Amino acid sequence: MRVAVVGAGAVGRSVAELAADYGQEVTMLADSRGAVVDADGVDVAAALSRKEANGSVGDMEVSDALAAEYDVLVEATPTTLGDAEPGFSHVRAALESNRHVVLANKGPVAERYEDLRDLEHGSDGDVLFEATVGGAIPVLSAIDDFGPDHITAARGVLNGTANFILSRMTAEGLDYDHVLSEAQDLGVAEADPSFDVEGTDAALKCVILGNVLHDGGYSLADATVEGIRDIPGSALELAAEDGQTIRLIGEATPDGVRVGPRLVPENGTLAVTGxxxxxxxxxxxxxxxxxxxxxAGGPETASAVLSDVRRLE
Amino acid sequence: MRVAVVGAGAVGRSVAELAADYGQEVTMLADSRGAVVDADGVDVAAALSRKEANGSVGDMEVSDALAAEYDVLVEATPTTLGDAEPGFSHVRAALESNRHVVLANKGPVAERYEDLRDLEHGSDGDVLFEATVGGAIPVLSAIDDFGPDHITAARGVLNGTANFILSRMTAEGLDYDHVLSEAQDLGVAEADPSFDVEGTDAALKCVILGNVLHDGGYSLADATVEGIRDIPGSALELAAEDGQTIRLIGEATPDGVRVGPRLVPENGTLAVTGxxxxxxxxxxxxxxxxxxxxxAGGPETASAVLSDVRRLE
Incomplete structure (x- = not known):
């Protein structure tokens, strides 16, 4: 398939770099400042070098590039809330010209699910978004296998940064602020970690699960969300005395979408580490x-994106 | 889809009973002694009552029933080794008349993979067999998502009976013979448990994984297999002193297919219980x-079968 990749952060770059290995061809690559199009296949390494040197992969307007020849748009720009722009407009452009869309960007699927499905229904193109929930984990594919009617609830640990912080606090007896700065040094947490530690990222993933399981109806505003900032080290110690630990658990059930710190058995299945x-x-x-x-991770998430691309063949 | 179910053991019965719930229609049901066909949909409950009362779901010859109208043959007769008969002949009849095939029977996929693929290549029908590895676990679907070229190895615990016995031996400090008879009382182990405890069942599943990952080349004769009969309770105690436990681990790697008892961390991911x-x-x-x-289990395995049926739609 001819793949157009919009977004050249960790995931978009990895999709472009790995596409050939998964039997696909990149015919368009765009970042926020410009794009490059080549019907014979974009030279991805050269494009990424240009971005390094000049700040952009190419000098074509992104809106013009979206009109180029391709079969699947991979939308890998950063997740935005509310109107989910500019990602949503990229998706709209592709579907209105009857191309398929694969999303790594959670915004359109979490915040505008009904709009997204409406566009899909009016298009010859299909929309897939495995990479938006759990990175490399084939969750949506498993739901599709069983059929959403045969899944009564989904729950889990869906934010690696928050889980890393809780795991380290537990294992080392360190406090939140100490572990957060360690995570920032390691590149596991961002300079502004609020999206992860306040539970927003996990909530978006659970909203997407809720939409898939119940055929829409959810956005971030419908989720009950509590993060991990206010968990004292003493709570983890108390939990440990009882064979338990604390994890940031998200869930999508018929009662709605919730994310918050929960007690789980310390050697139980939900107590994944790191x-x-x-x-x-x-x-x-x-x-x-x-x-x-x-x-999470560039190549990991890219592999989920490229699995979706294969499904559309 | 019109589904023909051959085999009325736990899995075949569950497939027939759950088919409508998954949007499918059973138009043929057969056991080893006879079959019933109804183009408008077999009355499954009535057929299973007849089997209870008279020993068979119907009085039509199975070979005649295989020529009836249906879209997918579900092959759920008991796994047999070597020529994998009579399952293989059922599969052949369906593929030669251009129907799809979904297997719960491991024999044809483990013992005659190349023959099976040859028949499939000559047919308009496709062959799927998610239920043959790990029951309800969507392993083959996950491999298909990533593409076999992107999976370097598969390993795991693939026999619930052996795992139940090892888990109980560890948890209760009981010896093999004691736990085996407990498992037999609970219906977890069969009267003749050799297929499970000698590793044959796990090996067949790993042979199937090997065939899927490497495009054929394996049968049970190619696997190195060791069971759990000879593990002394003292080995489990020694392992526990070191934070380890023993599980029957199967693997399919580029080096081949192997099954045997292995030390694994006692709270690690591979140390599943029961x-x-x-x-x-x-x-x-x-x-x-x-x-x-x-x-394992009837409804669990049936859900994997019916997921395969849906994929063929």
Whole structure:
């Protein structure tokens, strides 16, 4: 397939770099400042070098590039809330010209699910978004396998940064601020960590799960969200005395979407450590299914994107 | 889809009973002694009552029933080794008349993979077999998502009976014979448990994984297999002193297919308890993926079968 990649951060770069290995061809690559188009295949390494040197992969307008020849748009610009722009407009341009869309950007799927599905229904193109929930973990594919009607609830650890901080606080007996700065030094937490530690990122993923399981109806405003900033080290110690630990657990159930710190058994399935993610699906006829792995990272998330691209072939 | 179910053991019965809930229609149901066909939909409850009363779901010859109208054959007769008959002939009949095939029977996929693929290549029908590895766990679907080229190895706990026995031996300090008879009382182990405790069942699943990952080349004869009969309770105690435990681990790697008791960390991901199964996939770009859940059971395995049926729509 001819793939157009919009967004040249960690995920977009990895998609462009790995596409050939997954049998796909990149015919357009764009960042926020410009784009490059080549119907015979973009020279990805050269484009990324140009970005390094000049600040952009190319000098074509992104809006013009979106009109180029391609089969699938990969939308990998940063997640934005509310109107989910500019990602949503990129998706709209692709679907209105009957191309497929694969999203790594959570915004359009979490904040404008009904608008997204409406555009899809009016298009010959399909929309997939495995990479938006749990990075490399094939959660949405598993839900699709069973059928959303056969999944009664989804829950899990969906933010690696928050999980890293809680794991380290528990293992080392350190306080939140200390572990946060360690995580920032390691590149696991961003300079402004609020999206991760306040639970917003996990909530967006649970909103997406809720939308998939219940055919829409949720956005971030519908979620009940509590982060990990206010957990004292003493709470973790008390939990440990009882064989428990604390994890930031998100869930999508018929009662709605919630994210917050929860007590879980310290050697239990949900107590993944470090930046791991896990999702548990409760099924109607097959009990509980657990899927865990790397929930973030450029190549990891790109592999989920490229699996979606393959599904569209 | 019109589904023909051959085999009326726990899995075949569950497939027939749950088909309508998954949007499918059973137009043929057969056991080893007879079959019933109804183009308007078999009355499954009535057929299973007939089997209870008279020993068979119907009085049509199975070979005649295989020529009836249906879109997908579900092959759920008991797994047999070597020529994998009579399952293989059922599959052949369906593919030669251009129907799809979904297997719960491991025999044809483990013992005659190349023959199976040859038949598929000559047919308009496709062959799927998610239910043959790990019951409800969507392992083959995950491999298909990433592409077999992007999975470097698979390993896991693939036999619930053996795992139940090892878990109980560890937790209660009981010896093998004691726990085996307990498992037999609970219906977790069969009267003749050799297929499970000697590693044959786990090996067949790993052979299937090897065939999927490497495009064929394996049968049970190629696997190195060791069971759990000879593990003394003292070995489990020694392992526990070191924070380890013993699990029957199967693996499919470029070096081949092996099954045997292995030391694993006692709170580690592979140390699932009871009848749980787990599979770990090592990927080229997305690290390690863990999938765990119920590896056996009628409704559980049927849900994997019916997911395959949906994929063929």
């Amino acid at each position: 930046t791991q993610n896990i999702v548990q699906l409760e099924t109607t006829h097959a009990g509980r299914l657990n899927i865990s792995g790397r929930g | 009848t749980q199964n787990i599979v770990q996939l090592e990927t080229t770009h997305a690290g390690r993926l863990n999938i765990s859940g119920r590896g």
